[in-house]
Amino acid sequence: MTDGTIDPTVTVPRFRRGVKLRFDQTRGNFVLLAPERAFVPDAIAAEILQLVDGQRTLTGIAALLAEKFSAPLEVITSDIIAVLTELAGRGAIDL
Amino acid sequence: MSVIPAPMGLIAELTHRCPLQCAYCSNPLEMVAPREELTTAQWLRVIDEAADIGILQLHLTGGEPMARPDLPKIVAHAAARGLYTNLITSGVLLTDAAMADLLTTGIDHIQLSFQGAEASAADSMGGYKGGHARKLDAARRIREAGLTLTTNFVIHRRNIADLPAMLAMGENLGSDRIEIAHTQYYGWALKNRAALLPTREQLERATTQVEAARERLMGRVVIDYVVPDYYAERPKACMGGWGRLFIHLLPSGKALPCHAAETIPGISFASVRDTSLAEVWQNDPAFNRFRATGWMPEPCKSCDRREIDWGGCRCQALALLGDASATDPVCDRSPDHPIMAELVAQSSDSALALVPRRLRGG
Numbered sequence: 330m331t332d333g334t335i336d337p338t339v340t341v342p343r344f345r346r347g348v349k350l351r352f353d354q355t356r357g358n359f360v361l362l363a364p365e366r367a368f369v370p371d372a373i374a375a376e377i378l379q380l381v382d383g384q385r386t387l388t389g390i391a392a393l394l395a396e397k398f399s400a401p402l403e404v405i406t407s408d409i410i411a412v413l414t415e416l417a418g419r420g421a422i423d424l
Numbered sequence: 425m426s427v428i429p430a431p432m433g434l435i436a437e438l439t440h441r442c443p444l445q446c447a448y449c450s451n452p453l454e455m456v457a458p459r460e461e462l463t464t465a466q467w468l469r470v471i472d473e474a475a476d477i478g479i480l481q482l483h484l485t486g487g488e489p490m491a492r493p494d495l496p497k498i499v500a501h502a503a504a505r506g507l508y509t510n511l512i513t514s515g516v517l518l519t520d521a522a523m524a525d526l527l528t529t530g531i532d533h534i535q536l537s538f539q540g541a542e543a544s545a546a547d548s549m550g551g552y553k554g555g556h557a558r559k560l561d562a563a564r565r566i567r568e569a570g571l572t573l574t575t576n577f578v579i580h581r582r583n584i585a586d587l588p589a590m591l592a593m594g595e596n597l598g599s600d601r602i603e604i605a606h607t608q609y610y611g612w613a614l615k616n617r618a619a620l621l622p623t624r625e626q627l628e629r630a631t632t633q634v635e636a637a638r639e640r641l642m643g644r645v646v647i648d649y650v651v652p653d654y655y656a657e658r659p660k661a662c663m664g665g666w667g668r669l670f671i672h673l674l675p676s677g678k679a680l681p682c683h684a685a686e687t688i689p690g691i692s693f694a695s696v697r698d699t700s701l702a703e704v705w706q707n708d709p710a711f712n713r714f715r716a717t718g719w720m721p722e723p724c725k726s727c728d729r730r731e732i733d734w735g736g737c738r739c740q741a742l743a744l745l746g747d748a749s750a751t752d753p754v755c756d757r758s759p760d761h762p763i764m765a766e767l768v769a770q771s772s773d774s775a776l777a778l779v780p781r782r783l784r785g786g
């Protein structure tokens with residue numbers, strides 16, 4: 330779905346081909362590895378990215394995080410959309 | 425003693441052998457002979473050491489890394505240690521069988537280089553008949569395997585007019601990423617600079633074309649654009665800073681902070697044959713020589729950009745000024761900056777002969 334419309338109950342975020350999330354033991358944080366690039370997601374982005382599995386919808390991810398952090402679903406959903414849209418712009422995520 | 429933050433990437437020149445002979449090649453004029461190359465066991469050990477010190481990405485390059493029959497073994501080992509593996513290849517050896525082997529290794533990304541958009545010109549630059557056709561096959565194999573594809577085009581005076589065709593070709597091949605890289609003038613390319621450096625008009629047209637393509641392909645294909653230093657006002661942050669992000673290994677195992685560092689006189693470099701990567705990174709005097717900002721002369725020393733571009737490229741300062749510890753003359757704050765305009769003026773369209781890259785007798 331690259332037409333720009335995001336429906337949280339339908340849109341399934343995926344890592345772009347060639348992009349990988351892994352935990353970096355040496356530095357003690359998650360890191361997104363991409364061709365010729367590496368970026369370190371902040372703590373919130375790392376929580377979200379760990380749940381990106383090519384199956385869950387944005388709402389599916391939001392529900393898990395809302396439970397984990399006892400926060401309202403709508404707030405979490407809009408945070409997720411903001412974070413993933415930004416990463417999509419940097420070529421790391423397909424929405 | 426303070427601990428140097430861990431490096432991010434290991435750039436491994438597996439071999440200087442290559443079936444091609446590009447005159448813009450940035451390999452050194454003095455190349456490493458096949459019998460001096462590290463063995464498979466040595467490469468596997470180095471990869472273990474890299475993973476242990478926190479290196480995240482392994483860039484396999486050359487020469488032509490696929491000229492090493494043990495390449496799949498090396499990639500598989502790196503992938504098993506969690507390294508992101510990036511193969512930088514000309515593709516002429518990427519046959520069906522080689523692709524099948526690579527696919528079992530867990531390779532993450534392949535960057536395929538083209539010499540142009542059209543077979544005869546591309547093959548004449550590469551000095552390899554039928555090379556372009558083989559690369560097209562390689563691109564198809566990479567896409568069919570479902571791997572990420574970056575197509576890379578090195579541009580220069582002689583092929584820059586074909587840039588729109590290259591962008592279209594990169595798109596049609598299904599690239600995830602297209603890299604348009606102006607020639608970087610090191611090694612063979614430096615030797616051939618006068619015949620390769622584009623004019624300012626050519627450069628400006630190319631930049632406009634790249635920007636238009638970026639807009640058109642937004643969200644589908646990432647376009648990376650490497651501009652030629654010679655027309656810039658600020659230097660590139662060479663290697664992201666000397667000894668800050670990368671270790672570059674020659675086929676012989678010599679460890680360099682930057683691929684051209686060996687050209688700098690008076691510095692000797694350790695070899696991973698007898699020194700661990702950790703030791704090289706933390707303590708090797710060559711890595712400390714231009715690390716951070718302590719070595720800087722004016723105007724860098726008191727410049728607000730000293731931790732942005734790290735004073736530019738040491739090897740370029742050496743190549744153009746004869747002094748590796750000078751401010752990169754690409755910078756317009758350097759007193760030597762006027763030399764750039766002179767060098768640009770020396771390049772020309774006249775029938776200058778290109779010197780093809782050759783392993784021996786070059």
Ligand code: SF4
Pocket residue numbers: 442443444445446448449450451486487488514537781
């Ligand atoms: S630039 Fe050309 S000659 Fe040099 S390593 Fe690459 S393909 Fe071979």
Ligand code: SF4
Pocket residue numbers: 658659723724725727728729730731733734735736751752755756757758
């Ligand atoms: S003076 Fe040195 S640090 Fe400042 S911009 Fe120029 S090269 Fe960079």
